[in-house]
Amino acid sequence: MNETILDQLAEIVGNRLLTDVDERVSYGYDSSFGQYMPDYVVQVMATEEVQKIVQLANTHEIPIYPRGASTSLSGGPLPVYGGIVMDFSQWDQQLDIFPDDLLMKVSPGVKTGDIHQLAEEHNLMYAPDPSSSIICTIGGNLAENAGGPRGVKYGVTKDHVLGLEVVTAEGEIIHTGGNTVKNVTGYDMTKLLIGSEGTLGIITEATLRLIPKPADTKTAMIIFDDLYTAGKSISKILTSGVRPSKMEILDQNAVNKVEDYAGLDLPRTAAAILLVEVDGDADVLMKELQVIQQALLEIGVDNVQIASTKEEEAKLWQVRKLVSPAIVESGYTKISEDATVPLSKIPEMFRKIDEVKQRYNLNIVVFGHAGDGNLHPTINTNMRDADEVSRVEDAVEEIFHYAIELGGTLSGEHGIGTMKKPFFPKETGEAGMLFQKAIKQALDPKNILNPGKIFPEAGEKRLVLKND
Ligand SMILES: Cc1cc2nc3c(=O)[nH]c(=O)nc-3n(C[C@H](O)[C@H](O)[C@H](O)COP(=O)(O)OP(=O)(O)OC[C@H]3O[C@@H](n4cnc5c(N)ncnc54)[C@H](O)[C@@H]3O)c2cc1C
Numbered sequence: 001m002n003e004t005i006l007d008q009l010a011e012i013v014g015n016r017l018l019t020d021v022d023e024r025v026s027y028g029y030d031s032s033f034g035q036y037m038p039d040y041v042v043q044v045m046a047t048e049e050v051q052k053i054v055q056l057a058n059t060h061e062i063p064i065y066p067r068g069a070s071t072s073l074s075g076g077p078l079p080v081y082g083g084i085v086m087d088f089s090q091w092d093q094q095l096d097i098f099p100d101d102l103l104m105k106v107s108p109g110v111k112t113g114d115i116h117q118l119a120e121e122h123n124l125m126y127a128p129d130p131s132s133s134i135i136c137t138i139g140g141n142l143a144e145n146a147g148g149p150r151g152v153k154y155g156v157t158k159d160h161v162l163g164l165e166v167v168t169a170e171g172e173i174i175h176t177g178g179n180t181v182k183n184v185t186g187y188d189m190t191k192l193l194i195g196s197e198g199t200l201g202i203i204t205e206a207t208l209r210l211i212p213k214p215a216d217t218k219t220a221m222i223i224f225d226d227l228y229t230a231g232k233s234i235s236k237i238l239t240s241g242v243r244p245s246k247m248e249i250l251d252q253n254a255v256n257k258v259e260d261y262a263g264l265d266l267p268r269t270a271a272a273i274l275l276v277e278v279d280g281d282a283d284v285l286m287k288e289l290q291v292i293q294q295a296l297l298e299i300g301v302d303n304v305q306i307a308s309t310k311e312e313e314a315k316l317w318q319v320r321k322l323v324s325p326a327i328v329e330s331g332y333t334k335i336s337e338d339a340t341v342p343l344s345k346i347p348e349m350f351r352k353i354d355e356v357k358q359r360y361n362l363n364i365v366v367f368g369h370a371g372d373g374n375l376h377p378t379i380n381t382n383m384r385d386a387d388e389v390s391r392v393e394d395a396v397e398e399i400f401h402y403a404i405e406l407g408g409t410l411s412g413e414h415g416i417g418t419m420k421k422p423f424f425p426k427e428t429g430e431a432g433m434l435f436q437k438a439i440k441q442a443l444d445p446k447n448i449l450n451p452g453k454i455f456p457e458a459g460e461k462r463l464v465l466k467n468d
Helices: 003-016 021-025 047-060 112-121 138-144 189-193 227-238 252-262 282-297 310-321 323-329 343-360 386-405 421-443
Strands: 040-043 064-067 084-087 095-098 103-106 161-167 173-177 202-209 216-224 246-251 272-280 304-306 333-336 363-369 374-381
Touching: 003 040, 003 047, 021 040, 047 064, 047 084, 047 161, 047 202, 064 202, 095 112, 103 112, 112 138, 138 202, 161 189, 173 189, 216 227, 216 282, 216 310, 227 246, 227 272, 227 282, 227 343, 246 252, 246 310, 252 272, 252 310, 252 323, 252 363, 272 282, 272 310, 282 304, 310 323, 323 333, 323 363, 343 363, 343 374, 343 386, 374 386, 386 421
Parallel strands: 040 084, 064 084
Antiparallel strands: 095 103, 103 202, 161 173, 161 202, 216 272, 216 304, 246 272, 246 363, 333 374, 363 374
16 A cells, blocks of 8 residues: 555545555455455545546546445455545445436436336336346446346347446546437447446436336246247247237256245246246236237247236236346355347357256356346356366356357356456457457556456466456
8 A cells, every 4th residue: 555645635625535454355246156355445425526536546646446236146346456446335325317318317326126126106117127226326337238037128328328438548537428319429329338347437427318118017927848949939929919018037956946945835846947028018917928928829828818807917027036136145156147149049049058067067057138138147056166167167168158159248247247257259359359358558548447357368268257
């Protein structure tokens, strides 16, 4: 730690500068893997504070690691080169809604769940709904371009943002986009910054787009005898003429883990279950589910159970919500991936994951946002068993490579961070990676914003689950 830097940071944020070892240790991890030690932690609560800290860091070439609620599953906020962790979680005061303009203006530390709640109080909806929404921040969602179950109908975070206030790597305050849905003045910097994982600029305010809240929802559970047909049914439903608002899949292992955990009378012998929600005018919802039922009959799927009450519907969605806690509870470490493939390739992806699971003798659970092709193969593993960890690494690498071969992607929503960077060029190609690096170089020439993320270091080839 440098005393001059400490004094200057203290001048900017006062007692929101944290320097004790125990405090710094607790800012060294996220929801993925690896523990690092930042030199300084600042809890920022104003754009001017961010600006002054970035100017200081830029002058002294100190890395800055923005951090929301640290629910990243890809290593996004990890302070891999020490430096300054910029904690946004305390800056959650600004939550201003403008119902007549169908927009909301928020500070970066606001929780996504609070945005949902305020929008609904005005009969409006902020559509992106990561499953972590009660704890994660909008700043983290913007940086990761977060998705969620509603992505199948409403898209992801970038589809619902009108504008941003951003502090650049050189400490300038800029505004992108504005307050209108239509805005084609120059490059679309809003979309470039969303999903840039805190590497191109620091977001200090967002203008979010709201839409009318759907009047009602209805949900069906579809039960499958084999995983391949479950995969095939996804394209069948999405081409039936109905657009579901959610479409979530759980394989047999996931169903059984939830059943062990919560005892919800789930069909333990099913190869998979699919939860399908439709939303909109109450009068048409049953008809839409019948259209889906009819389409599924054409491929021999007839076990469709429609929730007849709101309680039954809530119970079905509880099943999906409990998958993560059930996996955590079932033992050892949970490694969550989010390889994503084109819809028609989902059956092949299921087949591959099953084959990898047998070959490497691993406990893999598959669930995820089926309607986006966004699967979460999740592995329970004993991190003290070096041989098992090595098999996990090989299995994950195979799954990623296969997703790319199928025309898919390394990440549907969790981002690249530290966890997937060794595989990044496999998806983009060398020239594609250099093109992206050129943007980083132009906007952050001293590489102070979240360095060590997205792009692999020279020779970096393997997934590293442990950094000790
Ligand atoms: C149980 C669970 C369920 C999840 N479900 C989903 C899901 O359904 N969909 C989904 O997409 N993700 C999901 N996630 C992943 C995670 O919640 C998201 O990536 C979320 O967007 C991270 O938000 P956060 O506030 O925790 O940010 P962090 O984890 O703290 O940071 C994430 C990234 O954002 C950057 N960042 C944070 N604030 C700013 C800022 N103001 N300016 C610039 N960069 C910033 C950080 O540097 C980092 O790169 C889940 C995670 C968990 C643990």
